[in-house]
Amino acid sequence: MEQTLEKNQTATFITSANLLEHWQGHRGLTRRVIEAFPEKEFFEYSIGGMRPFAAMVQELLAIAAPGLREIVGGNTEDLNEHLEHQNSKAYLLESWDQATAEINQLWAQIPEEKFTETILAFGQYEGTVWSTILYFIDNEIHHRAQGFVFLRSLGIEPPYFWQR
Amino acid sequence: MEQTLEKNQTATFITSANLLEHWQGHRGLTRRVIEAFPEKEFFEYSIGGMRPFAAMVQELLAIAAPGLREIVGGNTEDLNEHLEHQNSKAYLLESWDQATAEINQLWAQIPEEKFTETILAFGQYEGTVWSTILYFIDNEIHHRAQGFVFLRSLGIEPPYFWQR
Numbered sequence: 275m276e277q278t279l280e281k282n283q284t285a286t287f288i289t290s291a292n293l294l295e296h297w298q299g300h301r302g303l304t305r306r307v308i309e310a311f312p313e314k315e316f317f318e319y320s321i322g323g324m325r326p327f328a329a330m331v332q333e334l335l336a337i338a339a340p341g342l343r344e345i346v347g348g349n350t351e352d353l354n355e356h357l358e359h360q361n362s363k364a365y366l367l368e369s370w371d372q373a374t375a376e377i378n379q380l381w382a383q384i385p386e387e388k389f390t391e392t393i394l395a396f397g398q399y400e401g402t403v404w405s406t407i408l409y410f411i412d413n414e415i416h417h418r419a420q421g422f423v424f425l426r427s428l429g430i431e432p433p434y435f436w437q438r
Numbered sequence: 439m440e441q442t443l444e445k446n447q448t449a450t451f452i453t454s455a456n457l458l459e460h461w462q463g464h465r466g467l468t469r470r471v472i473e474a475f476p477e478k479e480f481f482e483y484s485i486g487g488m489r490p491f492a493a494m495v496q497e498l499l500a501i502a503a504p505g506l507r508e509i510v511g512g513n514t515e516d517l518n519e520h521l522e523h524q525n526s527k528a529y530l531l532e533s534w535d536q537a538t539a540e541i542n543q544l545w546a547q548i549p550e551e552k553f554t555e556t557i558l559a560f561g562q563y564e565g566t567v568w569s570t571i572l573y574f575i576d577n578e579i580h581h582r583a584q585g586f587v588f589l590r591s592l593g594i595e596p597p598y599f600w601q602r
Binding site for chain 2: 284285286287288289290291292293296300321322323324386389404405407408409412413415416417418419420422423424425426427428429435436
């Protein structure tokens with residue numbers, strides 16, 4: 275029993291390749307949630323003083339690929355959530371697809387030992403690389419779920435959560 | 439480059455011990471979201487025809503410890519979201535704390551090689567153990583975020599998402 279416990283501490287829960295696939299599965303679902311919004315409500319609708327879903331999506335775009343670029347390149351990226359021309363769903367969907375491809379390319383460049391290193395993401399958030407990347411994913415799930423409530427409140431059925 | 443790519447496929451992204459800590463961090467945040475709800479609204483308030491937050495919490499309780507019991511014991515657990523006496527916040531918080539302790543105990547009993555095995559969770563959801571456990575966590579983040587919107591809509595500031 276003690277031996278099991280000790281081995282369990284360093285056992286791999288998930289490999290790097292599976293985590294990428296898991297993340298991209300979530301990103302596919304988020305893309306379908308963006309698509310489900312009517313153009314106007316995507317940019318304007320909100321509940322309880324929150325940001326509209328488009329602003330949350332801009333945050334997600336500002337984090338995912340730029341955050342990985344920082345992890346791979348070691349440079350400090352700015353957290354820029356207000357890019358120009360982000361005033362149409364089509365533009366944001368195109369940016370989403372570009373990020374999807376960039377994430378795959380960057381992922382292949384992360385060396386095995388990198389995940390346990392400590393970084394200062396966007397020059398301000400300290401943590402291990404694994405916890406930083408999980409934060410990116412968790413933050414996406416969090417905001418997307420808020421988009422689900424906005425859709426429900428608009429009488430629109432969101433995509434299935436379990437569909438990736 | 440090719441060598442890096444190949445090594446990257448099987449590299450550990452996160453260890454079992456860190457994943458447990460990560461999950462329990464999320465569970466601590468969910469507990470604070472439960473606490474933030476007024477008693478009545480916890481059981482009755484909803485948006486767009488969704489379930490009230492208490493019903494989502496019952497689902498989370500029906501999944502986490504029972505799901506892990508199944509993974510550890512190999513038996514089939516029922517997905518029982520409607521336990522008796524779950525009509526007070528205090529009772530659900532107590533159940534939450536019991537689950538927290540049980541998850542820690544069960545986690546130590548998962549052998550290293552188990553995470554890549556395929557299981558049929560609750561007798562119906564097929565997947566690897568790692569993807570099943572990530573689903574439990576992702577589902578918690580998803581529903582908790584919906585609780586965040588309910589709170590905002592009630593004029594109540596939710597706990598900080600990044601606080602674990």
